[in-house]
Amino acid sequence: SQQGEEDPQALSIQEGENATMNCSYKTSINNLQWYRQNSGRGLVHLILIRSNEREKHSGRLRVTLDTSKKSSSLLITASRAADTASYFCATGLNSGGSNYKLTFGKGTLLTVNP
Amino acid sequence: NAGVTQTPKFRVLKTGQSMTLLCAQDMNHEYMYWYRQDPGMGLRLIHYSVGEGTTAKGEVPDGYNVSRLKKQNFLLGLESAAPSQTSVYFCASRLLTSSGRAIGTQYFGPGTRLLVL
DSSP states (O other), X not given: OOSOEEEOSEEEEETTSOEEEEEEOSSOOSEEEEXXXXXXXXXXXXXXXETTOSEEXXXXXXXXXXXXXXXXXXXXXXXXXXXXXXXXXXXXXXXXXXXXXEEEOOOEEEEEEO | OOOEEEEOSEEXXXXXXXXXXXXXXXXXXXXXXEEEEEXXXXXXXXXXXXXXXXXXXXXXXXXXXXXXXXXXXXEEEESSOOGGGOEEEEEEEEOBOTTSOBOOOOEEOOOEEEEEO
């Protein structure tokens, strides 16, 4: 079953506005990652936040993690048309030794209108 | 440094035909993964490998086989293709450091679109 669930499924904003996407998950995790996928392309890693971290920044990206609520949010500030893409959260869990896997959510489709 | 590459980019098969998808990475990563992506379903893990000569089942392994004969290559085989296997297939790889610590980031290939008629 899917571990991460993004919300909303789709988001349309104007260039310059901020975009916020949320991710909820069900079980304990080691880390949570956000990936971007442009149409017809592979996924690109954006940011990783560990379970003992609460907030992380990378350029215009800000990620928060609330392990008590099992949720994370991705904020993109001052959005640009080039940010138009699908965004996926992925939860990582070490279930012993090398048995490490990521479980992806269904994604949020972000459209930034010029 | 090409990263993760996949061949072919697109393929059409008839039901019952077989084919092999090739994934290659030049980053000396230990871990490699095969996912499928279907509309509204996100990515689902098919099989993965934690090193040369090893493979393991993921979430949706039925109808697929894999091999990791060389560290840099991870092959996904469809023995008898079915329309339900129409999908976009992504390969990914991940680094294991010299200290044995796995780095969480996965690097993805551009994908293979497969249509089974």
